[in-house]
Amino acid sequence: MVASKIKQSVIHKFGESMEIDEEKYYAFPFPNALANARIDKLRECGLSKQKAGYIKGISERVDRAELDLESLKNFPDDKVIERLMKVKGMGPWTTRYLLARGLGRNINPSGYDLAVRKVISKCYFNGRELSIEDVKRFVKRWGQHEGRAIFYLLVAYRSGILGFPSNPQILRS
DSSP states (O other): HHHHHHHHHHHHHHHHHHEEETTTEEEOOOHHHHTOOHHHHHHHHOOOHHHHHHHHHHHHHHHSSSOOOOGGGGGGGGHHHHTTTTTTOHHHHHHHHHHIIISSSOTTTTOOOOHHHHHHHHHSSSSOOOOOOHHHHHHGGGGGGGGHHHHHHHHHHHHHTTTSSOGGGGGGO
């Protein structure tokens, strides 16, 4: 929930917009817009100083063509993770999320983090605490669709469509 609000704020503050039928639409900001942004302006969107710095730094590298995100589609998952983990501000969660959402790979974007464990526990095990190993065994049933299933499960839970009230805190880990 908080991450979504921050993302919307960044898009509205730094993205280009156009009006159609008196409705304003925003595009995600181009790397140069974020590279040229001041840290204090990024922070106004709800980002911490550290995250604002990471976004600015990564955007500068993309804008200067030092980091070619488009070329990542040609590499296997482990090589993409290896390359991105060398970039300041990109950790295991971010690299896996980029693989899942940015490159359309079937990879668990959360790496069995606490949010995944809690959501699977709540949805399938009546809230019983699960270990990472428990979750890994459970999600194997989804085979090649594991990553997508986990992603959509997190989204469905957050939106409250699973039949019980969503708890945004469960997704913060």
